[in-house]
Each structure stands twice: as C-alpha cells, then as structure tokens.
Amino acid sequence: MESTVTVEPVSVSIENLYKSFGEQKVLRGVSFDVKPGEIFALMGPSGSGKSVLMRHLVALEQADEGEVLIGGEPADDPGTQGNIRTAMVFQAGALFNSMTVYDNLALYPREHRLYSETVIWEKVTSVMRALSIEGAGRKIPAELSGGMKKRVSVARAIIMEPQLILYDEPTSELDPILAATTTELIATIARETGATSLVVTHDRNLALSIADRMALLMDGKLVFRGTPDDLRNNNDPQVLEFMNPTIDPLNPRFRKQENDV
Ligand SMILES: Nc1ncnc2c1ncn2[C@@H]1O[C@H](COP(=O)(O)OP(=O)(O)OP(=O)(O)O)[C@@H](O)[C@H]1O
Ligand SMILES: [Mg+2]
Numbered sequence: 721m722e723s724t725v726t727v728e729p730v731s732v733s734i735e736n737l738y739k740s741f742g743e744q745k746v747l748r749g750v751s752f753d754v755k756p757g758e759i760f761a762l763m764g765p766s767g768s769g770k771s772v773l774m775r776h777l778v779a780l781e782q783a784d785e786g787e788v789l790i791g792g793e794p795a796d797d798p799g800t801q802g803n804i805r806t807a808m809v810f811q812a813g814a815l816f817n818s819m820t821v822y823d824n825l826a827l828y829p830r831e832h833r834l835y836s837e838t839v840i841w842e843k844v845t846s847v848m849r850a851l852s853i854e855g856a857g858r859k860i861p862a863e864l865s866g867g868m869k870k871r872v873s874v875a876r877a878i879i880m881e882p883q884l885i886l887y888d889e890p891t892s893e894l895d896p897i898l899a900a901t902t903t904e905l906i907a908t909i910a911r912e913t914g915a916t917s918l919v920v921t922h923d924r925n926l927a928l929s930i931a932d933r934m935a936l937l938m939d940g941k942l943v944f945r946g947t948p949d950d951l952r953n954n955n956d957p958q959v960l961e962f963m964n965p966t967i968d969p970l971n972p973r974f975r976k977q978e979n980d981v
Pocket of ligand 1: 741764766771772811
C-alpha cells in the first residue's frame with residue numbers, strides 16, 4: 721500500500737487473568753505475551769471468552785484478578801490508553817450509521833487533526849482499494865453486506881495507524897477469497913508498519929498462515945501456546961478435535977429420523 725507509516729510497536733502481556741460474570745467463570749488464569757511487532761492468533765470455541773479477553777485491552781472490561789499490560793503499563797489506566805494508539809476491529813463492526821463509510825474511515829484522522837483532507841482522502845482511498853470496498857464510500861454502513869461492513873471496520877483500524885491492532889474475527893462473514901485477501905492484508909500491515917497484532921479468530925488458515933505464535937483457549941484456560949508448526953505437531957486430542965473436527969454422517973445426530981417429513 722502507498723504511504724505507509726511505521727509506528728513504535730508495543731508488547732502485550734496477559735498475566736494470570738481471571739474474569740467472571742456472576743457465577744460464570746469465563747477466564748480462569750490465562751497468561752500469554754505478544755512481543756512487539758508480532759502477529760499473535762488467539763483461537764478457541766465459541767463462547768470460550770476470546771472477545772471478553774480482548775475487551776480488557778481497550779479497558780472495556782476490568783480484570784477480577786491478574787494483569788493486562790500494554791507496553792508494560794496497565795491497560796485500564798487512562799494514561800496507557802492515551803499514550804498508546806490501539807485500534808480494535810470489533811466482531812460486530814461498531815460503525816456509525818449516522819455517517820457515510822468514507823466519513824467513518826476519515827473520522828479518526830480528522831478528529832486528531834493528523835492530516836490534511838487531501839492526504840486523508842489519499843489514505844482512505846488506498847485502504848478502501850486494498851480491501852475492495854472502493855465503491856462503498858457514499859453508503860452508510862447499514863446499507864452494506866456483512867462482509868463489506870467487516871472490511872470497513874478493518875479499514876478503519878488500519879487508517880488509525882495504530883501501534884497495536886486488535887482484530888476480533890476479521891474474516892468471519894467473508895467468502896474464502898476475501899478472507900484470504902484480508903488475511904494477507906493483516907500480514908502486510910503488520911510487516912509494513914511494524915504494529916503488533918492480536919487476532920482472535922476461528923479461521924485456521926489465517927492463524928496457521930500468518931501468526932508468529934498462537935494460543936488455544938478452552939474452558940477459560942489456554943490448552944496450547946506455540947508456533948503454527950508446534951500446533952501442527954501437537955497430538956493433544958482436545959487440540960486435534962478443535963483444529964480438525966470430525967463430521968461423521970452416520971452419527972445419529974445427523975440422521976434423518978424415520979418419522980421426519
Ligand atoms: N457483559 C457480559 N455479561 C455477562 N456475560 C457475558 C458478558 N460478556 C460475555 N459474557 C459471557 O462470556 C462468555 C464468553 O463470551 P465471549 O463473547 O468472550 O465468547 P467468544 O469466545 O468471543 O465467542 P465467539 O467465538 O462466539 O465470538 C459467554 O458465555 C458470554 O455469554
Ligand atoms: Mg467473540
């Protein structure tokens with residue numbers, strides 16, 4: 721992409737994180753580090769607490785116990801949030817329907833007076849082209865398909881030129897080709913800007929192709945932490961079943977009952 725800005729990457733450190741909602745213990749002692757400039761993929765079944773964990777990094781959740789540090793500073797400290805530029809791609813987009821896609825994308829650089837309108841236009845146009853959403857600028861997010869909204873929220877994060885990018889399911893709702901393009905773009909942005917990336921995903925291709933390291937969250941704990949190669953060589957039955965779930969058409973679960981119409 722043109723006119724890429726390099727940033728000072730930051731580390732992320734999650735130490736013995738516990739989080740419950742009422743009686744429900746969602747995170748039960750989770751620890752991992754993301755090194756500056758690294759792409760780290762966090763995988764795990766639906767409902768395992770991946771989004772909850774990620775929300776701690778933008779101070780939308782408070783830890784019950786343990787520490788969540790960005791660049792060595794507590795993530796829930798307003799000073800940390802003010803000093804370090806973190807962008808989050810929310811699972812559901814979180815775009816403003818009161819303004820056009822273009823204005824959603826231009827919002828951050830305008831509010832922070834980062835660039836002139838001409839430079840903002842160049843940057844927004846270049847990122848929109850990279851994500852194949854160049855025709856959507858005048859629409860409002862509510863008029864877009866799920867996959868287009870997803871790409872607009874990825875674009876909005878990239879345009880912030882963040883030191884840390886948090887992606888929550890960046891490729892869900894995308895067809896396989898767009899998922900692959902978006903995966904490549906995540907890797908390109910990380911490489912070209914040097915930003916640190918934490919990607920929560922169900923997408924095995926994404927994790928195995930671009931992550932430097934990855935972890936698997938199950939029942940509130942990490943059952944695996946290592947490189948994609950470590951994962952490929954892992955024989956833990958829980959890990960194997962998650963990465964390669966078996967679908968047995970003869971399983972009674974999938975069989976039509978005799979009295980089904
Ligand atoms: N604010 C909240 N109050 C109560 N329970 C919550 C809250 N946020 C999340 N939970 C619960 O925490 C659990 C983990 O939710 P989370 O959204 O982190 O799952 P996830 O791993 O991101 O799943 P998915 O892959 O489907 O996105 C779920 O059981 C959810 O209902
Ligand atoms: Mg989630």
